[in-house]
Amino acid sequence: MSVDLHDAVAVVTGAGSGIGRAAAHAFARRGTRVVVTDLDAERARAVAGELGGPAVAAPCDVTRVEDLVAVRDLALGRFGRVDLVMNNVGILAVGPVEDIPLDAWQRVIDVNLLGVVRSNLVFLPLLLEQGSGHVVNTASTAGLLPYGFDRLPYTATKHALVGLSEALALYLRPRGVGVTCLCPAGVATNIVEQIAFYGEPAPPQGPAFPVVDAESVGELLADGVSEDRFLLLTAPEAADELRALGADVDLYLSQFPSRHPSRPT
Ligand SMILES: NC(=O)c1ccc[n+]([C@@H]2O[C@H](COP(=O)([O-])OP(=O)(O)OC[C@H]3O[C@@H](n4cnc5c(N)ncnc54)[C@H](O)[C@@H]3O)[C@@H](O)[C@H]2O)c1
Incomplete structure (x- = not known):
């Protein structure tokens, strides 16, 4: 069931920067023809140009189903098929929960969660x-663990993406389609551009996972897809936290403040 990336056709959303860009490069290095899409058309064009081999760029806002339909039609017109769809876009609303307005929640849900729902509607039939x-699906360790209480819309949508991906794997695998849920911890990217801040920032608290470069995440992902792996963590330390959480949620939550004291800002 694993995808042979050589000669495959991939569509990557949010591929103009960071993890999506690195994934496009890693797929292209393995011979994949990549449809590089991003809200920022200029960035998408630049990345498609970097890839060298057969690649095409398309503007695509994941909140617009018609953009995803146009990307599907472009991929089919140019390359004749689609083998791999990477739903990678994520934005954040950061601040105390009482300061984050409803419209900020709606925006994060529309991009992070409904963006994937739209993509599924467009690409899964193919x-x-x-x-x-x-x-x-690019989720996050913030979708597995509860430390993101200063960015609740992000935490909630990334948890939703993990659950959606797990259930989708059960549905799609018997039908010949694999699913990978990429859960990065810290990655050096332009993600700060995607953050809307509200209220007074709280001091950082939670597991201090190491920050890795985007290129290594692209490689991890391309290998993981080739091996048809479901869960990919960029920080193996996250697995220890996940085990502690799974062993006893009540204990984990009550011990969280002593296990992870606030760090100075
Ligand atoms: N960087 C990290 O530390 C980190 C950690 C965990 C998870 N992630 C996840 O990785 C994914 C990629 O983030 P990144 O760090 O590479 O960020 P990035 O900001 O470097 O790249 C994100 C890209 O998405 C594009 N984008 C924004 N809104 C869009 C929309 N509506 N439609 C289409 N494209 C849109 C931006 O133009 C940008 O090019 C996100 O889902 C993020 O939540 C990142």
Whole structure:
């Protein structure tokens, strides 16, 4: 069931920067033809140009289903098929929960969660018809663990993406389509551009996972897709936290403040 990236066709959203860009590069290094999409058309064009081999750029806002339809049609017109869909866009609203307004929640849900729902509606019929392919959803360790209480819309949507991805894997795998849920911890990217801040910032608290470069995440992902792995963590330390959480949620939550004291800002 694993996807042979050589000669495959991949669509990557939010591929103009950071993890999406690095994934596009890692796929292209393995011979994949990549449709590089981003809200920022200029960035998408620049990344497609960097890839060298067969690649095409398209503007695509994941809050607009018509953009995703146009990307699907471009991929089919140019390359004849789609094998891999990477749903990678994520934005944040950061601040105390009482200061984050409803419209900020709606925006984060529209991009982070409904963006993937729209992509599924557009691309899954193709993959199911083929009986082959692979879906990658970029979630976060903040979708597995509860430390993101200073960015609740992000935490909630990334948890939703993990659950959606797990259930989707159970549905799609018997139909020949693989699913990978990429859960990065800290990655050096331009993600700060995607943050809307509200209220007074709280001092950072939670596991201090190491920050890695985007290129290594692209490589981890391309290998993980080739091996048809479901959960990919960029910080193996997150697995220890996940085990502690899973062993006893009540204990984990009550011990969180002593286990992870606030760090100076
Ligand atoms: N960087 C990290 O530390 C980190 C950690 C965990 C998870 N992630 C996740 O990785 C994914 C990629 O983030 P990144 O760090 O590479 O960020 P980035 O800001 O470097 O790249 C994100 C790209 O998404 C594009 N984008 C924003 N809104 C869009 C929309 N509506 N439609 C289409 N494109 C849009 C931006 O133009 C940008 O090019 C996100 O889902 C993020 O939540 C990042």
